[in-house]
Amino acid sequence: MDKENLNIGDIVTGKVNEDLESAFTGTVEKVYENSALVTITDFDAVDKANVSELNNKIVVNLKQLKAAKTK
Template sequence: MKKDEIRLGDTVRAKVKEDMEHVFTGKVQKKYENSALLEITDYDPSDKQNAAELNFKIVINFKAVTKNLGGGHDPEPEPQPDEAQSPQK
């Protein structure tokens, strides 16, 4: 899946052979250039030990995302300094 197709807060299904043996579901916490930090929310019972060892968090490449279930939001723009809000002298 492409970076532009995934937003913060989206729930996604992913498969990462190195860390989890089965497909799992996670919520996007942070996006990087080619990957995302997920909070693991649902997993196969046989992966309980793996998820616990990862503290229920994992960084995955966007290519590992098999399905985007949505629910996220676009990041809010950072507030710009405004002269009207500056303190009076």
């Protein structure tokens, strides 16, 4: 995802193999040069302990984020 297309409050999906086993959905809290701070709002049950350990927040490389499909 391009930095220019990402705004605070956007809903995104992402996958971070280092910290979480499955993909997650979250809200962008802050945009950095090559990454974004995301508050995790929806995730797979297998990642519950890891999400809790991360305090429901994660910094993700912009290349690993996509805009979430809206219903």
